[in-house]
Amino acid sequence: MTFRKDFLWGGATAANQCEGAYNLDGRGLANVDLCPVGKDREAVITGKMKMLDFDDDHFYPAKNSIDMYHRYKEDIALFAEMGFKVYRFSIAWTRIFPLGDEETPNEEGLKFYENLIDECLKYGIEPLITLVHFDFPMHLANEYGGWRNRKTIEFYAKFVRTIMERFKGKVRYYLNFNEMNVLMAAPFMGAGLYFEEGENPREAQYLAAHHELVASARAKQIAKEVDPNIMIGCMLAAGKYYPATCKPEDILAAQEEDRNNYFFVDVQSRGYYPSYMVKKLEREGIMPEVTEEDKKLLRENTIDFISFSYYTTRTISADKNTELEEANLIATVDNPYLGKTDWGWQIDPLGFRTTINDIYDRYQKPLFVVENGLGAYDKPDENGYVEDDYRINYLRDHIKAMRDAVELDGADILGYTTWGPIDLVSAGTGEMTKRYGFIYVDRDDYGNGTLKRSKKKSFDWYKKVIASNGEDLD
Ligand code: P53
Numbered sequence: 001m002t003f004r005k006d007f008l009w010g011g012a013t014a015a016n017q018c019e020g021a022y023n024l025d026g027r028g029l030a031n032v033d034l035c036p037v038g039k040d041r042e043a044v045i046t047g048k049m050k051m052l053d054f055d056d057d058h059f060y061p062a063k064n065s066i067d068m069y070h071r072y073k074e075d076i077a078l079f080a081e082m083g084f085k086v087y088r089f090s091i092a093w094t095r096i097f098p099l100g101d102e103e104t105p106n107e108e109g110l111k112f113y114e115n116l117i118d119e120c121l122k123y124g125i126e127p128l129i130t131l132v133h134f135d136f137p138m139h140l141a142n143e144y145g146g147w148r149n150r151k152t153i154e155f156y157a158k159f160v161r162t163i164m165e166r167f168k169g170k171v172r173y174y175l176n177f178n179e180m181n182v183l184m185a186a187p188f189m190g191a192g193l194y195f196e197e198g199e200n201p202r203e204a205q206y207l208a209a210h211h212e213l214v215a216s217a218r219a220k221q222i223a224k225e226v227d228p229n230i231m232i233g234c235m236l237a238a239g240k241y242y243p244a245t246c247k248p249e250d251i252l253a254a255q256e257e258d259r260n261n262y263f264f265v266d267v268q269s270r271g272y273y274p275s276y277m278v279k280k281l282e283r284e285g286i287m288p289e290v291t292e293e294d295k296k297l298l299r300e301n302t303i304d305f306i307s308f309s310y311y312t313t314r315t316i317s318a319d320k321n322t323e324l325e326e327a328n329l330i331a332t333v334d335n336p337y338l339g340k341t342d343w344g345w346q347i348d349p350l351g352f353r354t355t356i357n358d359i360y361d362r363y364q365k366p367l368f369v370v371e372n373g374l375g376a377y378d379k380p381d382e383n384g385y386v387e388d389d390y391r392i393n394y395l396r397d398h399i400k401a402m403r404d405a406v407e408l409d410g411a412d413i414l415g416y417t418t419w420g421p422i423d424l425v426s427a428g429t430g431e432m433t434k435r436y437g438f439i440y441v442d443r444d445d446y447g448n449g450t451l452k453r454s455k456k457k458s459f460d461w462y463k464k465v466i467a468s469n470g471e472d473l474d
Pocket of ligand 1: 426
């Protein structure tokens, strides 16, 4: 058998993209609540347009999302029916600390996640918790300047300690932050950062990143104190960069883009800043202050495994005049060898294998693929059934590539969770109609629909994949 006997198959969601109930049971306002669907979303999530409160001109899909807050039992029962071994979900920081700087946590928030975890355990599903999946309390953003402010590290540490102590013995796998590198492309959605007049955004972003990196070391330190059985991983929005040609300048450009992403993992896995990034930030005059205490914390608290999302590779040219296309918030040169999704993301299963190999070569730590999948338009019949062979094909090709990375290249992979096993709100666009699920949810981009759940064709397919531990992909 190719995959480990205890390989963790499952699916992954994020609180703000599925829970809804944004103002119930004491939950506070978060950056992710304020990202509207439609034409202004990009300006808001990138921090170019300030959205500090709801207004009447926009629709905010995270407010209600797919209402998993009230339907998690039904949804987890469906995951269990597919045979999930693991369910990756995130905790909404503002359910636990609604403002972010309180002394005591909100019991109703803790209770909600306790019930959710117990529901998973009831079916033998291992919970994999993302401590922060993009969300950030708006009170901390407005009053403290968010992750720019060193104090945020201790607010995060308190949140982490609260969670780990409360769920001790029930939860073994944690991720400190979802896709820390998205903070560079989408600073408001990724980290609650918006900019002041005259501020150098890159300086603020790298300062915020430094504080998040120190915070993730704190999370590991707390895990060791609370429960040595905890395994904590970092999380990278992965996907290799290809050079547009074999021209050496293009190779160098691709290497630099890869490093911009690997930087976050380098620090968390090796315990210190890589020299290429120190040089670059010093050259720009924006190297954040790294204290002796930071250095010690980073060195002594490296992560246990490396998790990442993989959707696509990207291509880069050193020639600044090359035409770019935008996909996944990040510009890329068109790769003529690859097909594209309905949203223009390039489809590259072999790139998944190369990406896995790159990461494993670089770090030599166990890997966990915590997101992969196809966002597509679905056309349900009158019973909500969808013939989603395109999704099955995408996943099959990617699982095959992952199998090759294990069988032929020897990568050590702990598990695989598809993104959005149940349809949910898209992070990039805010749309509901960009669907990833095995389970269809009756809701459109503007909140119309019954929220009824129904199985797609891929539901039974994935069930078979899991039952055969990835051997039967037909
Ligand atoms: P959507 C950008 C680049 C790579 C991954 O994305 C990204 C993003 C932000 O869109 O996000 C991850 O929903 C993220 C999930 C997200 C998923 O990819 O835009 O961790 O929250 O939903 C898919 O199609």
